[in-house]
Amino acid sequence: MSxxxxxxxxxxxxxxxxxxxxxxxxxxxxxxxxVISGFSDDRIEEFGSGSDRITVSSADSAEYVAxxxxxxxxxxxxxxxxxxxxxxxxxxxxxxxxxxxxSLIVVGNKRMKGLGRVLGSIANSVAHGAPCDVYIVNTEVxx
Numbered sequence: 750m751s752x753x754x755x756x757x758x759x760x761x762x763x764x765x766x767x768x769x770x771x772x773x774x775x776x777x778x779x780x781x782x783x784v785i786s787g788f789s790d791d792r793i794e795e796f797g798s799g800s801d802r803i804t805v806s807s808a809d810s811a812e813y814v815a816x817x818x819x820x821x822x823x824x825x826x827x828x829x830x831x832x833x834x835x836x837x838x839x840x841x842x843x844x845x846x847x848x849x850x851x852s853l854i855v856v857g858n859k860r861m862k863g864l865g866r867v868l869g870s871i872a873n874s875v876a877h878g879a880p881c882d883v884y885i886v887n888t889e890v891x892x
Contacts, residue, residue, distance in 0.1 A: 751828075752779075753780060753781050753782075753783055753852060754771055754782050754851065754854075755783045755849070756768050756771035756782065756783070756784055756856070757838055757842045757875075758815060758818045759786060763889075764818070764857060765818060765821070766857060766886060767855055767857035767888055768818050768822055771784075771855035771886075772822040772824045772829075774855065775828065776823070776824055779828075780853075781828050781829070782828060782829045783832060783845070783851070784815045784819040784822070784829065784831040785815060785831075785833075785834050786812065786814040786815040786832075787834050787838040787840075788810065789807070789835070789836060789837050790807050808833045808835075815831035815832060819831040838871045840874075840878075842879075843875060843878045843879055843880065846879060846880055847880040851880075852881050853881055853882045854875055855883075855886060856871055856885055857885070857886050858870075858887055858889070
């Protein structure tokens with residue numbers, strides 16, 4: 750069984766930077782990379798009219814985000830998977846990592862400075878609740 754590295758993503762550039770760092774680690778270690786996007790509700794939206802209607806759930810949207818990010822990463826085919834996971838971002842990552850025996854969770858450092866640090870960040874929550882090692886990526890862009 751190969752090692753599993755988990756990275757959490759959303760539509761942000763900082764999440765994509767964390768995912769790129771996770772991809773480099775997974776490739777270097779020969780690990781499987783699991784790209785996860787969390788969703789917290791079971792909201793369902795319908796689009797279109799008449800018989801041309803499409804239904805999209807929060808889980809579908811989260812899986813779409815995880816898939817799109819995973820497609821942009823340079824990881825050997827077969828070593829990357831994408832999933833939607835129920836829960837707020839931190840809990841979704843922690844629970845997924847625990848259920849899938851992950852050896853590492855990769856998160857970005859967004860909101861770890863200033864007021865965000867006081868209010869809490871995903872990285873901080875994951876670091877305190879993870880069942881495995883946590884790698885916090887500096888996702889800030891040089892000014």
